[in-house]
Amino acid sequence: MPQQHNSTPGLVDPYGRRVEYLRLSVTDKCNLRCFYCLPEGFRDFEVPDNWLRFDEIERVVAAFAGLGVNRIRLTGGEPLVRRDLPQLASRLAALPGVEDLSLSTNATLLQRHAGELREAGISRINVSLDSLRPERFKQITGGSLAPVLEGLQAAKSAGFAPIKINMLALRGINDDEFEDMVAFCLEHDFTLRFIETMPVGSTGRDAGDHFLDLQTVRQRLERRFELLPGVMPGGGPARYVQVSGTGLRIGFITPISQHFCATCNRVRLAVDGTLYLCLGQEHNYPLRPLLRQGISDSGLQDAIIEALALKPERHEFRDKPGQVVRFMSQTGG
Numbered sequence: 206m207p208q209q210h211n212s213t214p215g216l217v218d219p220y221g222r223r224v225e226y227l228r229l230s231v232t233d234k235c236n237l238r239c240f241y242c243l244p245e246g247f248r249d250f251e252v253p254d255n256w257l258r259f260d261e262i263e264r265v266v267a268a269f270a271g272l273g274v275n276r277i278r279l280t281g282g283e284p285l286v287r288r289d290l291p292q293l294a295s296r297l298a299a300l301p302g303v304e305d306l307s308l309s310t311n312a313t314l315l316q317r318h319a320g321e322l323r324e325a326g327i328s329r330i331n332v333s334l335d336s337l338r339p340e341r342f343k344q345i346t347g348g349s350l351a352p353v354l355e356g357l358q359a360a361k362s363a364g365f366a367p368i369k370i371n372m373l374a375l376r377g378i379n380d381d382e383f384e385d386m387v388a389f390c391l392e393h394d395f396t397l398r399f400i401e402t403m404p405v406g407s408t409g410r411d412a413g414d415h416f417l418d419l420q421t422v423r424q425r426l427e428r429r430f431e432l433l434p435g436v437m438p439g440g441g442p443a444r445y446v447q448v449s450g451t452g453l454r455i456g457f458i459t460p461i462s463q464h465f466c467a468t469c470n471r472v473r474l475a476v477d478g479t480l481y482l483c484l485g486q487e488h489n490y491p492l493r494p495l496l497r498q499g500i501s502d503s504g505l506q507d508a509i510i511e512a513l514a515l516k517p518e519r520h521e522f523r524d525k526p527g528q529v530v531r532f533m534s535q536t537g538g
């Protein structure tokens with residue numbers, strides 16, 4: 206597997222930000238239809254011939270790892286609908302330089318796969334969960350809540366810790382459930398993260414009608430719980446607090462009300478091998494043609510370094526909310 210072949214100190218973008226985190230979308234398909242992510246009836250998925258094969262993904266991840274990218278997250282679409290995902294996970298976990306392999310999932314298929322994913326070397330799991338009420342969960346996602354709760358239980362039994370719950374804060378939809386979700390996470394020893402909706406794709410733009418500034422969510426929770434600020438800094442975009450007298454950590458991810466672009470440390474690879482440099486912009490660099498033309502390992506690293514030069518300074522969700530036409534399921538959030 207390639208080691209870094211020049212003296213570049215890791216991957217640094219034109220704004221001096223070091224990139225050390227790759228989000229890898231292993232499929233753009235999903236077995237749910239969260240209204241803010243994937244449109245009902247959407248069929249225009251990437252054709253299988255264009256999916257990066259496991260050996261191609263492995264080469265790309267090895268190239269990134271050789272450039273100092275040591276954190277990899279498997280995402281999608283729903284990553285567990287990609288067949289043999291645990292096999293891919295164990296191949297990636299074994300690559301030199303990959304120190305942290307994690308998974309974002311809707312948990313619907315976790316009951317079946319949690320044990321083998323843990324054995325494969327996945328260290329951490331994030332689960333999307335916007336409601337604890339079956340009817341409402343169905344309204345938001347089109348699916349059933351029960352398998353998600355069973356999947357979470359299976360992840361706990363398999364030894365994943367911490368398990369992070371990602372809850373989109375949706376005004377008029379689930380904004381009467383924040384305290385319930387805090388109680389649920391306390392009960393199960395999960396970490397809770399609230400997320401602001403982003404105008405990605407037509408679905409994300411429509412969800413803007415339900416946008417909720419997380420400052421107001423935090424203020425509301427402060428009326429009920431004593432929140433101690435400043436825990437678990439660094440790593441990612443969440444700002445964490447701890448609920449006093451408990452082990453519960455609550456994170457607030459505020460891409461819109463307080464963007465965190467100045468500390469962005471990540472890029473995203475879509476299932477078709479397109480590298481996206483920013484979640485909120487279209488700047489991209491297709492790697493699949495290079496892989497299929499037989500590019501060398503060092504050539505692949507040079508291409509990644511070239512792509513990094515395209516990383517924009519920041520998203521423009523506020524100024525140009527209509528500009529990202531792809532759906533969140535293509536780049537994995």
Ligand SMILES: C[S@@+](CC[C@H](N)C(=O)[O-])C[C@H]1O[C@@H](n2cnc3c(N)ncnc32)[C@H](O)[C@@H]1O
Nearest residue numbers: 242281282283310311333371402403409533538
């Ligand atoms: C696209 S999903 C992929 C992984 C997996 N299917 C899941 O739901 O966790 C990753 C994350 O993106 C978030 N997401 C999707 N559409 C979004 C939007 N328009 N604004 C903000 N977050 C969004 C989801 O809530 C989820 O936490």
Ligand code: SF4
Nearest residue numbers: 235237239242282311
């Ligand atoms: S947020 Fe995740 S679970 Fe929901 S539709 Fe998008 S990819 Fe599927």
